[in-house]
Amino acid sequence: MGRGVRRGRRATTVAGAEPGGRPLVVPTLIGINTVIFIWTVVQAGSINGNAAASLFDEWALVPVLVQDGEWWRVLTSGFLHIGPIHLLFNMIALWVLGRDLEIVLGRGRFLAVYLISLLGGSAAVMLFSAPNQAVAGASGAVFGLMGGLAVVLRRLRVPAGQVVGLIVVNLVISVLIPGISLLGHLGGLVVGAVATAALVYSPARNRTVVQAAALGGLTIVLLFLIAITSLA
DSSP states (O other): OOOOOOOOOOOTTTTOOOTTTTOHHHHHHHHHHHHHHHHHHHHHHHSSGGGGGGHHHHSSHHHHHTTTOOOHHHHGGOOOSSSSSHHHHHHHHHHHHHOOOHHOOOOOHHHHHHHHHHHHHHHHHHHHHHHHHOOOOOOHHHHHHHHHHHHHHHTOOOHHHHHHHHHHHHHHHHHHHHTHHHHHHHHHHHHHHHHHHHHSSSSSSTTHHHHHHHHHHHHHHHHHHHHHHHGO
């Protein structure tokens, strides 16, 4: 008689990722942002005045230019930083928030949440900011990670007080310090939380399909909101 072999299901995280992976997307994003910052410093010939670089003219989010057809700005603006302090704060936050979140979500899902959060911040700027206001920075995506981490902790029934406190403090800073895009931060925060919720609360059956459909639908909604600003 042949002996039957029972194979148990592989353990996964609440988002369906294989546990125990090492962060790869987070250090890659930090590297990309740093290289682009160095590029702008070289172009401008100044580390603190790097916003004078021609790349800012080509990549920064300016709603009226996006409405004129320069759509790439809604994403490329998230890889520009004005001065080393701006870069340092965002990259530290990306490292601190992103490491654990990438392990829980998995690399592909984490990257999707990051980029969709960035897009959410850009959509908020497009809808509510002045047409000629230039916006740059990864803060929208970083706020998305804050919202995402809060959702993951809620899903795991782990106290999220520290993360909520961090979000509140950063929102207060966004209000008090001139030149910071509060709208971009709020847009990224909300969209990041929604995207992460779609991942960690999706049913185990057909999980990948459901997650892809949810993230794809959210992306379409954001692109639609950005597109309608051109009709205003």
